[in-house]
Amino acid sequence: MQKTLPILSVGSMAFDSVSTPAGKADQVLGGAVNYFSMAASLFNPVSIIAVVGEDFPKNHLDYLNTRGVDTSGVQIAPGKTFHWTGEYTTNLNEATTLHTALNVFEHFNPKLSPAHQASRVVFLANIDPDIQSKVLDQVTAHELVAMDSMNFWITGKLDALKKIIARVDVLCINEKEALQLSNTNSLSKAAIAIRNMGPSTIIIKRGEYGSAVFTPTSTFLAPAVLIDNVVDPTGAGDSFAGAVVGYLAENHAHRHWIKDQPAKWDALIKRAVIHGTVMASFTIQDFSIDRLRKLTREELNLGKEQFLKLISF
Protein backbone atom coordinates (compact mmCIF):
# COMPACT_ATOMS: atom_id res chain seq x y z
CA MET A 1 0.00 0.00 0.00
CA GLN A 2 1.48 3.32 -1.05
CA LYS A 3 1.26 6.31 1.22
CA THR A 4 -1.37 8.90 0.23
CA LEU A 5 0.45 12.20 -0.14
CA PRO A 6 -1.50 15.37 -0.89
CA ILE A 7 -1.56 16.54 -4.51
CA LEU A 8 0.47 19.74 -4.68
CA SER A 9 -1.47 22.39 -6.60
CA VAL A 10 -0.51 25.94 -7.46
CA GLY A 11 -2.76 28.57 -8.99
CA SER A 12 -5.15 31.35 -8.20
CA MET A 13 -7.44 31.82 -5.23
CA ALA A 14 -9.69 34.67 -6.27
CA PHE A 15 -12.82 36.69 -6.08
CA ASP A 16 -14.96 36.43 -9.20
CA SER A 17 -17.66 38.76 -10.42
CA VAL A 18 -19.49 36.99 -13.17
CA SER A 19 -22.57 37.53 -15.28
CA THR A 20 -24.25 34.68 -17.17
CA PRO A 21 -27.59 34.23 -18.95
CA ALA A 22 -28.84 32.75 -15.64
CA GLY A 23 -27.90 35.71 -13.46
CA LYS A 24 -25.07 37.51 -11.73
CA ALA A 25 -22.72 36.80 -8.86
CA ASP A 26 -20.60 39.55 -7.38
CA GLN A 27 -17.31 39.08 -5.56
CA VAL A 28 -17.79 35.35 -4.95
CA LEU A 29 -15.12 32.75 -4.20
CA GLY A 30 -13.30 31.62 -7.33
CA GLY A 31 -9.87 30.91 -8.70
CA ALA A 32 -8.47 27.84 -10.40
CA VAL A 33 -7.02 26.06 -7.34
CA ASN A 34 -10.15 26.79 -5.38
CA TYR A 35 -12.23 24.82 -7.90
CA PHE A 36 -9.44 22.30 -8.38
CA SER A 37 -9.06 21.53 -4.69
CA MET A 38 -12.82 21.37 -4.09
CA ALA A 39 -13.03 18.68 -6.78
CA ALA A 40 -9.78 16.81 -6.14
CA SER A 41 -10.39 16.57 -2.42
CA LEU A 42 -13.25 14.13 -3.08
CA PHE A 43 -10.51 11.70 -4.18
CA ASN A 44 -7.26 12.57 -2.46
CA PRO A 45 -5.86 15.18 -0.04
CA VAL A 46 -4.63 18.38 -1.69
CA SER A 47 -2.12 21.08 -0.76
CA ILE A 48 -2.60 24.55 -2.17
CA ILE A 49 0.20 26.95 -3.03
CA ALA A 50 -1.32 30.38 -3.61
CA VAL A 51 -1.51 33.91 -2.33
CA VAL A 52 -4.55 35.83 -1.13
CA GLY A 53 -5.02 39.33 0.21
CA GLU A 54 -6.03 40.36 3.68
CA ASP A 55 -9.61 40.63 2.41
CA PHE A 56 -9.86 36.88 1.79
CA PRO A 57 -12.25 35.11 4.20
CA LYS A 58 -10.25 33.11 6.69
CA ASN A 59 -13.24 30.83 7.23
CA HIS A 60 -13.00 29.62 3.64
CA LEU A 61 -9.48 28.35 4.31
CA ASP A 62 -10.83 26.69 7.45
CA TYR A 63 -13.59 25.11 5.38
CA LEU A 64 -11.08 23.76 2.86
CA ASN A 65 -9.13 22.25 5.77
CA THR A 66 -12.23 20.31 6.81
CA ARG A 67 -12.26 18.81 3.31
CA GLY A 68 -8.70 17.54 3.60
CA VAL A 69 -7.18 20.51 1.82
CA ASP A 70 -3.91 21.73 3.34
CA THR A 71 -3.81 25.53 3.06
CA SER A 72 -0.50 26.02 4.86
CA GLY A 73 0.96 27.04 1.51
CA VAL A 74 -1.55 29.85 1.06
CA GLN A 75 0.25 33.12 1.81
CA ILE A 76 -1.79 36.00 3.12
CA ALA A 77 -0.17 39.11 1.71
CA PRO A 78 -0.85 42.77 2.39
CA GLY A 79 -3.32 44.07 -0.18
CA LYS A 80 -6.26 42.71 -2.10
CA THR A 81 -7.05 39.23 -3.44
CA PHE A 82 -6.90 38.58 -7.19
CA HIS A 83 -10.22 39.64 -8.73
CA TRP A 84 -11.59 38.40 -12.05
CA THR A 85 -14.61 39.98 -13.71
CA GLY A 86 -16.13 38.21 -16.68
CA GLU A 87 -19.28 37.34 -18.53
CA TYR A 88 -20.85 34.59 -20.58
CA THR A 89 -23.36 35.59 -23.22
CA THR A 90 -24.81 33.14 -25.74
CA ASN A 91 -21.74 30.89 -25.98
CA LEU A 92 -21.45 29.23 -22.59
CA ASN A 93 -18.21 27.56 -23.69
CA GLU A 94 -16.27 30.79 -23.62
CA ALA A 95 -15.99 33.54 -21.04
CA THR A 96 -15.24 37.12 -21.94
CA THR A 97 -12.86 38.68 -19.43
CA LEU A 98 -14.01 42.19 -18.60
CA HIS A 99 -11.40 42.98 -16.00
CA THR A 100 -8.49 41.32 -14.25
CA ALA A 101 -7.04 42.78 -11.08
CA LEU A 102 -3.95 40.71 -10.23
CA ASN A 103 -3.49 42.51 -6.91
CA VAL A 104 -1.40 40.36 -4.53
CA PHE A 105 -0.60 37.94 -7.39
CA GLU A 106 1.62 40.53 -8.98
CA HIS A 107 4.48 39.76 -6.64
CA PHE A 108 3.79 36.11 -5.91
CA ASN A 109 7.00 34.22 -5.33
CA PRO A 110 6.13 30.79 -3.92
CA LYS A 111 8.56 29.11 -1.52
CA LEU A 112 7.70 25.50 -0.76
CA SER A 113 7.96 23.90 2.67
CA PRO A 114 9.92 20.63 2.93
CA ALA A 115 6.63 18.71 3.07
CA HIS A 116 5.42 20.37 -0.12
CA GLN A 117 8.76 19.78 -1.79
CA ALA A 118 8.26 16.05 -1.20
CA SER A 119 4.99 15.95 -3.18
CA ARG A 120 4.45 13.09 -5.58
CA VAL A 121 1.65 14.41 -7.81
CA VAL A 122 1.68 18.04 -8.93
CA PHE A 123 -1.01 20.12 -10.63
CA LEU A 124 0.02 23.45 -12.10
CA ALA A 125 -3.25 25.30 -12.58
CA ASN A 126 -3.52 28.14 -15.06
CA ILE A 127 -1.19 30.91 -13.89
CA ASP A 128 1.97 32.68 -15.10
CA PRO A 129 4.14 29.87 -16.57
CA ASP A 130 7.20 31.26 -14.77
CA ILE A 131 5.42 30.65 -11.47
CA GLN A 132 4.48 27.15 -12.62
CA SER A 133 8.17 26.48 -13.32
CA LYS A 134 9.28 28.01 -10.04
CA VAL A 135 6.99 25.65 -8.13
CA LEU A 136 7.97 22.56 -10.08
CA ASP A 137 11.67 23.41 -9.59
CA GLN A 138 11.21 22.98 -5.85
CA VAL A 139 9.50 19.58 -5.97
CA THR A 140 12.31 17.11 -5.59
CA ALA A 141 10.91 13.77 -6.70
CA HIS A 142 7.61 14.24 -8.49
CA GLU A 143 6.11 11.18 -10.11
CA LEU A 144 3.30 12.78 -12.14
CA VAL A 145 2.81 16.38 -13.24
CA ALA A 146 -0.31 17.80 -14.86
CA MET A 147 -1.00 21.37 -15.89
CA ASP A 148 -3.52 23.73 -17.44
CA SER A 149 -2.96 27.06 -19.16
CA MET A 150 -4.83 29.59 -21.29
CA ASN A 151 -4.68 31.78 -24.38
CA PHE A 152 -3.35 34.73 -22.35
CA TRP A 153 -0.02 32.93 -21.84
CA ILE A 154 0.08 31.46 -25.35
CA THR A 155 -0.12 34.98 -26.70
CA GLY A 156 1.93 36.75 -24.08
CA LYS A 157 4.55 34.34 -22.71
CA LEU A 158 4.94 31.54 -25.22
CA ASP A 159 8.60 30.77 -24.49
CA ALA A 160 8.05 30.44 -20.75
CA LEU A 161 4.93 28.42 -21.42
CA LYS A 162 6.75 25.99 -23.70
CA LYS A 163 9.46 25.58 -21.09
CA ILE A 164 7.03 24.35 -18.46
CA ILE A 165 4.93 22.34 -20.94
CA ALA A 166 8.10 20.41 -21.76
CA ARG A 167 8.23 19.19 -18.16
CA VAL A 168 4.69 17.91 -17.66
CA ASP A 169 3.11 14.52 -18.28
CA VAL A 170 -0.52 15.54 -18.71
CA LEU A 171 -1.65 18.78 -20.33
CA CYS A 172 -5.28 19.89 -19.93
CA ILE A 173 -6.12 22.56 -22.44
CA ASN A 174 -9.24 23.76 -24.16
CA GLU A 175 -9.90 23.12 -27.83
CA LYS A 176 -9.38 26.63 -29.15
CA GLU A 177 -6.20 27.04 -27.13
CA ALA A 178 -4.86 23.66 -28.29
CA LEU A 179 -5.27 24.75 -31.91
CA GLN A 180 -3.69 28.13 -31.12
CA LEU A 181 -0.74 26.58 -29.26
CA SER A 182 -0.05 24.07 -32.03
CA ASN A 183 -0.92 26.40 -34.89
CA THR A 184 -3.01 23.70 -36.56
CA ASN A 185 -6.67 23.38 -37.50
CA SER A 186 -7.43 19.85 -36.34
CA LEU A 187 -7.47 18.25 -32.92
CA SER A 188 -5.42 15.20 -33.83
CA LYS A 189 -2.74 17.34 -35.46
CA ALA A 190 -2.78 19.56 -32.38
CA ALA A 191 -2.32 16.55 -30.12
CA ILE A 192 0.68 15.36 -32.11
CA ALA A 193 2.24 18.82 -32.14
CA ILE A 194 1.71 19.26 -28.39
CA ARG A 195 3.07 15.80 -27.64
CA ASN A 196 6.24 16.88 -29.43
CA MET A 197 6.47 19.72 -26.93
CA GLY A 198 6.69 17.26 -24.04
CA PRO A 199 3.44 16.03 -22.47
CA SER A 200 2.69 12.45 -23.39
CA THR A 201 -1.01 12.75 -22.54
CA ILE A 202 -3.11 15.63 -23.83
CA ILE A 203 -6.66 16.21 -22.64
CA ILE A 204 -8.48 18.65 -24.89
CA LYS A 205 -11.53 20.20 -23.27
CA ARG A 206 -14.44 21.01 -25.60
CA GLY A 207 -16.86 22.64 -23.18
CA GLU A 208 -20.42 21.37 -23.54
CA TYR A 209 -19.19 18.95 -26.21
CA GLY A 210 -16.94 16.98 -23.89
CA SER A 211 -13.29 16.15 -24.38
CA ALA A 212 -10.77 14.37 -26.55
CA VAL A 213 -7.96 12.49 -24.85
CA PHE A 214 -4.73 11.57 -26.57
CA THR A 215 -2.22 9.18 -24.98
CA PRO A 216 0.78 7.74 -26.83
CA THR A 217 -1.21 4.57 -27.51
CA SER A 218 -4.86 5.62 -27.71
CA THR A 219 -7.42 8.30 -28.45
CA PHE A 220 -10.66 8.61 -26.50
CA LEU A 221 -13.62 10.85 -27.23
CA ALA A 222 -16.05 11.62 -24.43
CA PRO A 223 -19.18 13.75 -24.80
CA ALA A 224 -20.19 15.98 -21.90
CA VAL A 225 -23.22 15.44 -19.70
CA LEU A 226 -26.31 17.23 -21.04
CA ILE A 227 -27.25 19.89 -18.49
CA ASP A 228 -30.55 21.74 -18.67
CA ASN A 229 -29.84 24.35 -16.05
CA VAL A 230 -26.38 25.77 -16.66
CA VAL A 231 -26.00 28.59 -14.13
CA ASP A 232 -22.31 29.48 -14.44
CA PRO A 233 -19.64 27.67 -16.49
CA THR A 234 -16.81 29.24 -14.44
CA GLY A 235 -14.58 26.59 -12.91
CA ALA A 236 -15.79 23.77 -15.16
CA GLY A 237 -12.28 23.18 -16.51
CA ASP A 238 -10.56 23.51 -13.14
CA SER A 239 -12.95 21.14 -11.37
CA PHE A 240 -12.67 18.76 -14.35
CA ALA A 241 -8.90 18.78 -13.82
CA GLY A 242 -9.47 18.34 -10.08
CA ALA A 243 -11.38 15.13 -10.59
CA VAL A 244 -8.95 13.88 -13.25
CA VAL A 245 -5.83 14.49 -11.16
CA GLY A 246 -7.60 13.47 -7.96
CA TYR A 247 -8.60 10.18 -9.51
CA LEU A 248 -5.09 9.59 -10.87
CA ALA A 249 -3.59 10.31 -7.44
CA GLU A 250 -6.12 8.12 -5.67
CA ASN A 251 -5.03 5.30 -7.95
CA HIS A 252 -1.33 5.96 -7.30
CA ALA A 253 -0.66 6.73 -10.97
CA HIS A 254 3.00 7.14 -11.90
CA ARG A 255 4.44 8.52 -15.12
CA HIS A 256 6.38 5.33 -15.77
CA TRP A 257 3.04 3.60 -16.47
CA ILE A 258 2.64 5.70 -19.60
CA LYS A 259 5.61 3.91 -21.14
CA ASP A 260 5.76 0.64 -19.24
CA GLN A 261 2.07 -0.17 -18.75
CA PRO A 262 0.27 1.77 -21.50
CA ALA A 263 -2.93 -0.30 -21.32
CA LYS A 264 -3.18 0.37 -17.59
CA TRP A 265 -2.54 4.08 -18.17
CA ASP A 266 -5.07 4.32 -20.99
CA ALA A 267 -7.79 2.64 -18.94
CA LEU A 268 -7.01 4.83 -15.93
CA ILE A 269 -6.97 8.10 -17.85
CA LYS A 270 -10.32 7.22 -19.49
CA ARG A 271 -11.89 6.63 -16.10
CA ALA A 272 -10.27 9.81 -14.77
CA VAL A 273 -11.72 11.83 -17.65
CA ILE A 274 -15.18 10.36 -17.09
CA HIS A 275 -14.96 11.50 -13.45
CA GLY A 276 -13.79 14.93 -14.61
CA THR A 277 -16.67 15.21 -17.06
CA VAL A 278 -19.26 14.42 -14.42
CA MET A 279 -17.59 16.70 -11.86
CA ALA A 280 -17.74 19.64 -14.29
CA SER A 281 -21.42 18.95 -14.91
CA PHE A 282 -22.09 19.60 -11.22
CA THR A 283 -19.87 22.68 -10.99
CA ILE A 284 -21.81 24.58 -13.66
CA GLN A 285 -25.16 24.10 -11.95
CA ASP A 286 -24.53 26.93 -9.50
CA PHE A 287 -22.39 30.03 -9.11
CA SER A 288 -18.95 29.88 -7.55
CA ILE A 289 -18.09 26.61 -5.79
CA ASP A 290 -21.57 26.39 -4.31
CA ARG A 291 -22.66 23.15 -5.98
CA LEU A 292 -19.36 21.48 -5.12
CA ARG A 293 -19.82 22.25 -1.43
CA LYS A 294 -22.77 19.87 -1.36
CA LEU A 295 -21.40 17.24 -3.73
CA THR A 296 -20.47 13.90 -2.20
CA ARG A 297 -18.47 11.08 -3.73
CA GLU A 298 -21.63 8.98 -3.68
CA GLU A 299 -23.57 11.57 -5.68
CA LEU A 300 -20.68 11.89 -8.12
CA ASN A 301 -20.60 8.12 -8.57
CA LEU A 302 -24.32 8.05 -9.22
CA GLY A 303 -23.88 10.77 -11.83
CA LYS A 304 -21.05 8.78 -13.36
CA GLU A 305 -23.20 5.65 -13.65
CA GLN A 306 -25.98 7.64 -15.33
CA PHE A 307 -23.47 9.26 -17.69
CA LEU A 308 -21.93 5.93 -18.66
CA LYS A 309 -25.38 4.78 -19.77
CA LEU A 310 -25.64 7.82 -22.07
CA ILE A 311 -22.40 7.04 -23.85
CA SER A 312 -22.27 3.25 -23.79
CA PHE A 313 -22.68 1.50 -27.05
Add this chain to the structure above:
Amino acid sequence: MQKTLPILSVGSMAFDSVSTPAGKADQVLGGAVNYFSMAASLFNPVSIIAVVGEDFPKNHLDYLNTRGVDTSGVQIAPGKTFHWTGEYTTNLNEATTLHTALNVFEHFNPKLSPAHQASRVVFLANIDPDIQSKVLDQVTAHELVAMDSMNFWITGKLDALKKIIARVDVLCINEKEALQLSNTNSLSKAAIAIRNMGPSTIIIKRGEYGSAVFTPTSTFLAPAVLIDNVVDPTGAGDSFAGAVVGYLAENHAHRHWIKDQPAKWDALIKRAVIHGTVMASFTIQDFSIDRLRKLTREELNLGKEQFLKLISF
Protein backbone atom coordinates in the same frame (compact mmCIF):
# COMPACT_ATOMS: atom_id res chain seq x y z
CA MET B 1 -37.60 -13.05 -44.43
CA GLN B 2 -39.18 -9.70 -45.24
CA LYS B 3 -39.04 -8.31 -48.74
CA THR B 4 -36.52 -5.51 -49.27
CA LEU B 5 -38.42 -2.55 -50.64
CA PRO B 6 -36.57 0.59 -51.67
CA ILE B 7 -36.56 3.49 -49.22
CA LEU B 8 -38.67 6.26 -50.71
CA SER B 9 -36.82 9.57 -50.47
CA VAL B 10 -37.87 13.02 -51.58
CA GLY B 11 -35.70 16.10 -51.68
CA SER B 12 -33.37 18.13 -53.81
CA MET B 13 -31.08 17.05 -56.62
CA ALA B 14 -28.91 20.07 -57.23
CA PHE B 15 -25.84 21.77 -58.47
CA ASP B 16 -23.71 23.23 -55.70
CA SER B 17 -21.08 25.92 -55.90
CA VAL B 18 -19.23 25.89 -52.64
CA SER B 19 -16.17 27.54 -51.16
CA THR B 20 -14.44 26.13 -48.06
CA PRO B 21 -11.10 26.76 -46.34
CA ALA B 22 -9.79 23.80 -48.39
CA GLY B 23 -10.78 25.18 -51.79
CA LYS B 24 -13.65 25.72 -54.20
CA ALA B 25 -15.97 23.56 -56.25
CA ASP B 26 -18.16 25.09 -58.93
CA GLN B 27 -21.43 23.66 -60.20
CA VAL B 28 -20.83 20.17 -58.79
CA LEU B 29 -23.43 17.50 -58.03
CA GLY B 30 -25.24 18.11 -54.79
CA GLY B 31 -28.66 18.13 -53.20
CA ALA B 32 -29.99 16.38 -50.14
CA VAL B 33 -31.37 13.22 -51.80
CA ASN B 34 -28.26 12.90 -53.88
CA TYR B 35 -26.14 12.59 -50.71
CA PHE B 36 -28.87 10.62 -48.97
CA SER B 37 -29.19 8.02 -51.71
CA MET B 38 -25.43 7.67 -52.18
CA ALA B 39 -25.18 6.78 -48.47
CA ALA B 40 -28.37 4.77 -48.01
CA SER B 41 -27.72 2.63 -51.08
CA LEU B 42 -24.81 0.97 -49.27
CA PHE B 43 -27.48 -0.58 -47.03
CA ASN B 44 -30.75 -0.82 -48.92
CA PRO B 45 -32.21 0.10 -52.35
CA VAL B 46 -33.51 3.67 -52.60
CA SER B 47 -36.10 5.41 -54.79
CA ILE B 48 -35.72 9.13 -55.40
CA ILE B 49 -38.59 11.55 -55.88
CA ALA B 50 -37.17 14.82 -57.20
CA VAL B 51 -37.05 17.16 -60.12
CA VAL B 52 -34.05 18.25 -62.18
CA GLY B 53 -33.64 20.56 -65.16
CA GLU B 54 -32.63 19.65 -68.68
CA ASP B 55 -29.08 20.63 -67.76
CA PHE B 56 -28.75 17.76 -65.26
CA PRO B 57 -26.29 15.07 -66.41
CA LYS B 58 -28.24 12.00 -67.50
CA ASN B 59 -25.18 9.85 -66.78
CA HIS B 60 -25.40 10.69 -63.09
CA LEU B 61 -28.89 9.17 -62.95
CA ASP B 62 -27.48 6.12 -64.79
CA TYR B 63 -24.69 5.94 -62.23
CA LEU B 64 -27.19 6.05 -59.35
CA ASN B 65 -29.08 3.18 -61.02
CA THR B 66 -25.92 1.05 -60.93
CA ARG B 67 -25.87 1.61 -57.14
CA GLY B 68 -29.39 0.28 -56.72
CA VAL B 69 -31.01 3.71 -56.73
CA ASP B 70 -34.29 3.87 -58.64
CA THR B 71 -34.49 7.25 -60.38
CA SER B 72 -37.80 6.64 -62.17
CA GLY B 73 -39.31 9.22 -59.81
CA VAL B 74 -36.89 11.94 -60.92
CA GLN B 75 -38.76 14.27 -63.26
CA ILE B 76 -36.77 16.10 -65.89
CA ALA B 77 -38.48 19.46 -66.31
CA PRO B 78 -37.88 22.24 -68.81
CA GLY B 79 -35.48 24.75 -67.28
CA LYS B 80 -32.51 24.68 -64.97
CA THR B 81 -31.66 22.43 -62.03
CA PHE B 82 -31.81 23.83 -58.48
CA HIS B 83 -28.52 25.62 -57.73
CA TRP B 84 -27.15 26.31 -54.26
CA THR B 85 -24.18 28.61 -53.69
CA GLY B 86 -22.63 28.67 -50.25
CA GLU B 87 -19.48 28.97 -48.27
CA TYR B 88 -17.85 27.75 -45.09
CA THR B 89 -15.37 30.03 -43.38
CA THR B 90 -13.89 29.30 -39.96
CA ASN B 91 -16.90 27.44 -38.56
CA LEU B 92 -17.12 24.24 -40.56
CA ASN B 93 -20.32 23.31 -38.74
CA GLU B 94 -22.34 26.00 -40.47
CA ALA B 95 -22.68 26.97 -44.11
CA THR B 96 -23.53 30.48 -45.21
CA THR B 97 -25.93 30.43 -48.13
CA LEU B 98 -24.85 33.02 -50.69
CA HIS B 99 -27.47 32.29 -53.30
CA THR B 100 -30.33 29.87 -53.89
CA ALA B 101 -31.81 29.43 -57.35
CA LEU B 102 -34.82 27.15 -56.96
CA ASN B 103 -35.32 26.94 -60.74
CA VAL B 104 -37.34 23.81 -61.62
CA PHE B 105 -38.09 23.22 -57.94
CA GLU B 106 -40.38 26.21 -57.90
CA HIS B 107 -43.21 24.25 -59.48
CA PHE B 108 -42.41 20.78 -58.18
CA ASN B 109 -45.57 18.75 -57.67
CA PRO B 110 -44.60 15.13 -57.10
CA LYS B 111 -46.99 12.37 -58.25
CA LEU B 112 -46.02 8.93 -57.01
CA SER B 113 -46.22 5.76 -59.11
CA PRO B 114 -48.09 2.78 -57.59
CA ALA B 115 -44.75 1.15 -56.76
CA HIS B 116 -43.60 4.26 -54.91
CA GLN B 117 -46.94 4.56 -53.13
CA ALA B 118 -46.34 1.08 -51.70
CA SER B 119 -43.08 2.12 -49.98
CA ARG B 120 -42.48 0.94 -46.46
CA VAL B 121 -39.72 3.31 -45.27
CA VAL B 122 -39.87 7.00 -46.20
CA PHE B 123 -37.25 9.71 -45.85
CA LEU B 124 -38.37 13.29 -46.31
CA ALA B 125 -35.16 15.21 -46.93
CA ASN B 126 -34.97 18.93 -46.28
CA ILE B 127 -37.37 20.62 -48.71
CA ASP B 128 -40.58 22.68 -48.57
CA PRO B 129 -42.68 21.01 -45.83
CA ASP B 130 -45.77 21.17 -48.07
CA ILE B 131 -43.95 18.97 -50.59
CA GLN B 132 -42.93 16.62 -47.79
CA SER B 133 -46.60 16.33 -46.81
CA LYS B 134 -47.72 15.86 -50.39
CA VAL B 135 -45.37 12.93 -50.81
CA LEU B 136 -46.27 11.29 -47.53
CA ASP B 137 -49.98 11.67 -48.35
CA GLN B 138 -49.48 9.36 -51.30
CA VAL B 139 -47.70 6.55 -49.45
CA THR B 140 -50.46 4.18 -48.47
CA ALA B 141 -48.96 1.95 -45.80
CA HIS B 142 -45.69 3.36 -44.54
CA GLU B 143 -44.13 1.64 -41.57
CA LEU B 144 -41.38 4.14 -40.71
CA VAL B 145 -40.99 7.79 -41.64
CA ALA B 146 -37.91 9.94 -41.03
CA MET B 147 -37.33 13.54 -42.01
CA ASP B 148 -34.87 16.41 -41.96
CA SER B 149 -35.52 20.14 -42.20
CA MET B 150 -33.73 23.45 -41.73
CA ASN B 151 -33.96 26.94 -40.23
CA PHE B 152 -35.35 28.35 -43.51
CA TRP B 153 -38.64 26.47 -42.98
CA ILE B 154 -38.71 27.05 -39.21
CA THR B 155 -38.60 30.76 -39.91
CA GLY B 156 -40.69 30.85 -43.04
CA LYS B 157 -43.23 28.02 -42.93
CA LEU B 158 -43.56 26.93 -39.33
CA ASP B 159 -47.20 25.80 -39.51
CA ALA B 160 -46.62 23.57 -42.54
CA LEU B 161 -43.46 22.28 -40.92
CA LYS B 162 -45.21 21.36 -37.69
CA LYS B 163 -47.92 19.59 -39.69
CA ILE B 164 -45.43 17.23 -41.31
CA ILE B 165 -43.31 16.84 -38.17
CA ALA B 166 -46.44 15.56 -36.43
CA ARG B 167 -46.51 12.63 -38.87
CA VAL B 168 -42.93 11.36 -38.65
CA ASP B 169 -41.27 8.83 -36.37
CA VAL B 170 -37.67 10.02 -36.56
CA LEU B 171 -36.64 13.66 -36.88
CA CYS B 172 -33.04 14.48 -37.82
CA ILE B 173 -32.28 18.10 -37.08
CA ASN B 174 -29.21 20.09 -36.27
CA GLU B 175 -28.54 21.48 -32.82
CA LYS B 176 -29.16 25.15 -33.53
CA GLU B 177 -32.35 24.36 -35.42
CA ALA B 178 -33.61 22.07 -32.67
CA LEU B 179 -33.24 24.89 -30.16
CA GLN B 180 -34.90 27.32 -32.57
CA LEU B 181 -37.78 24.96 -33.33
CA SER B 182 -38.44 24.25 -29.66
CA ASN B 183 -37.65 27.75 -28.44
CA THR B 184 -35.51 26.36 -25.61
CA ASN B 185 -31.85 26.66 -24.66
CA SER B 186 -30.99 23.06 -23.82
CA LEU B 187 -30.89 19.92 -25.91
CA SER B 188 -32.87 17.75 -23.53
CA LYS B 189 -35.60 20.35 -23.23
CA ALA B 190 -35.60 20.65 -27.03
CA ALA B 191 -35.97 16.89 -27.37
CA ILE B 192 -38.94 16.85 -25.02
CA ALA B 193 -40.61 19.76 -26.81
CA ILE B 194 -40.05 18.19 -30.23
CA ARG B 195 -41.34 14.81 -29.05
CA ASN B 196 -44.53 16.60 -28.05
CA MET B 197 -44.82 17.71 -31.69
CA GLY B 198 -44.95 14.10 -32.86
CA PRO B 199 -41.67 12.29 -33.58
CA SER B 200 -40.82 9.74 -30.93
CA THR B 201 -37.14 9.66 -31.84
CA ILE B 202 -35.12 12.83 -32.26
CA ILE B 203 -31.59 12.80 -33.61
CA ILE B 204 -29.84 16.09 -32.97
CA LYS B 205 -26.81 16.64 -35.18
CA ARG B 206 -23.95 18.62 -33.65
CA GLY B 207 -21.54 18.82 -36.59
CA GLU B 208 -17.97 18.00 -35.65
CA TYR B 209 -19.15 17.30 -32.09
CA GLY B 210 -21.35 14.35 -33.02
CA SER B 211 -24.96 13.81 -32.15
CA ALA B 212 -27.45 13.36 -29.34
CA VAL B 213 -30.20 10.80 -29.78
CA PHE B 214 -33.42 10.84 -27.81
CA THR B 215 -35.86 7.92 -27.89
CA PRO B 216 -38.82 7.58 -25.54
CA THR B 217 -36.75 5.26 -23.34
CA SER B 218 -33.13 6.36 -23.74
CA THR B 219 -30.66 9.10 -24.54
CA PHE B 220 -27.42 8.42 -26.37
CA LEU B 221 -24.53 10.79 -26.94
CA ALA B 222 -22.09 10.05 -29.74
CA PRO B 223 -19.03 12.14 -30.55
CA ALA B 224 -18.04 12.56 -34.20
CA VAL B 225 -14.99 11.02 -35.82
CA LEU B 226 -11.95 13.32 -35.63
CA ILE B 227 -11.07 14.27 -39.21
CA ASP B 228 -7.80 16.02 -40.07
CA ASN B 229 -8.58 16.86 -43.65
CA VAL B 230 -12.08 18.31 -43.85
CA VAL B 231 -12.52 19.40 -47.47
CA ASP B 232 -16.22 20.22 -47.65
CA PRO B 233 -18.85 19.68 -44.93
CA THR B 234 -21.71 19.87 -47.48
CA GLY B 235 -23.87 16.76 -47.40
CA ALA B 236 -22.60 15.57 -44.01
CA GLY B 237 -26.09 15.67 -42.52
CA ASP B 238 -27.81 14.15 -45.55
CA SER B 239 -25.36 11.27 -45.84
CA PHE B 240 -25.58 10.79 -42.05
CA ALA B 241 -29.35 10.43 -42.49
CA GLY B 242 -28.75 8.13 -45.47
CA ALA B 243 -26.75 5.71 -43.36
CA VAL B 244 -29.17 5.97 -40.42
CA VAL B 245 -32.29 5.32 -42.49
CA GLY B 246 -30.47 2.81 -44.72
CA TYR B 247 -29.39 0.85 -41.68
CA LEU B 248 -32.89 0.96 -40.18
CA ALA B 249 -34.40 -0.25 -43.48
CA GLU B 250 -31.79 -2.98 -43.86
CA ASN B 251 -32.83 -4.23 -40.43
CA HIS B 252 -36.55 -4.10 -41.29
CA ALA B 253 -37.25 -1.53 -38.58
CA HIS B 254 -40.92 -0.79 -37.94
CA ARG B 255 -42.43 2.03 -35.91
CA HIS B 256 -44.27 -0.41 -33.68
CA TRP B 257 -40.89 -1.44 -32.21
CA ILE B 258 -40.59 2.00 -30.63
CA LYS B 259 -43.52 1.22 -28.35
CA ASP B 260 -43.56 -2.57 -28.29
CA GLN B 261 -39.87 -3.43 -28.31
CA PRO B 262 -38.14 -0.30 -26.99
CA ALA B 263 -34.87 -2.06 -26.10
CA LYS B 264 -34.61 -3.44 -29.63
CA TRP B 265 -35.35 0.01 -31.08
CA ASP B 266 -32.85 1.75 -28.79
CA ALA B 267 -30.08 -0.69 -29.70
CA LEU B 268 -30.88 -0.40 -33.39
CA ILE B 269 -31.03 3.39 -33.45
CA LYS B 270 -27.67 3.57 -31.63
CA ARG B 271 -26.06 1.33 -34.23
CA ALA B 272 -27.75 3.32 -37.00
CA VAL B 273 -26.37 6.58 -35.61
CA ILE B 274 -22.88 5.13 -35.35
CA HIS B 275 -23.09 4.20 -39.05
CA GLY B 276 -24.36 7.69 -39.85
CA THR B 277 -21.51 9.28 -37.92
CA VAL B 278 -18.88 7.30 -39.77
CA MET B 279 -20.60 7.86 -43.13
CA ALA B 280 -20.52 11.65 -42.61
CA SER B 281 -16.83 11.46 -41.74
CA PHE B 282 -16.16 10.11 -45.23
CA THR B 283 -18.46 12.57 -47.02
CA ILE B 284 -16.59 15.63 -45.76
CA GLN B 285 -13.22 14.41 -46.98
CA ASP B 286 -13.90 15.53 -50.55
CA PHE B 287 -16.13 17.93 -52.48
CA SER B 288 -19.57 16.89 -53.70
CA ILE B 289 -20.32 13.16 -53.49
CA ASP B 290 -16.82 12.28 -54.66
CA ARG B 291 -15.66 10.44 -51.56
CA LEU B 292 -18.90 8.47 -51.40
CA ARG B 293 -18.43 7.22 -54.96
CA LYS B 294 -15.42 5.22 -53.80
CA LEU B 295 -16.75 4.20 -50.39
CA THR B 296 -17.56 0.52 -49.94
CA ARG B 297 -19.51 -1.14 -47.15
CA GLU B 298 -16.29 -2.88 -46.10
CA GLU B 299 -14.45 0.43 -45.79
CA LEU B 300 -17.36 1.89 -43.84
CA ASN B 301 -17.35 -1.09 -41.49
CA LEU B 302 -13.63 -0.72 -40.95
CA GLY B 303 -14.15 2.96 -40.13
CA LYS B 304 -16.94 1.98 -37.76
CA GLU B 305 -14.71 -0.49 -35.90
CA GLN B 306 -12.01 2.16 -35.51
CA PHE B 307 -14.56 4.70 -34.32
CA LEU B 308 -16.02 2.34 -31.75
CA LYS B 309 -12.55 2.02 -30.25
CA LEU B 310 -12.38 5.80 -29.86
CA ILE B 311 -15.61 5.98 -27.91
CA SER B 312 -15.64 2.72 -25.98
CA PHE B 313 -15.20 2.93 -22.29
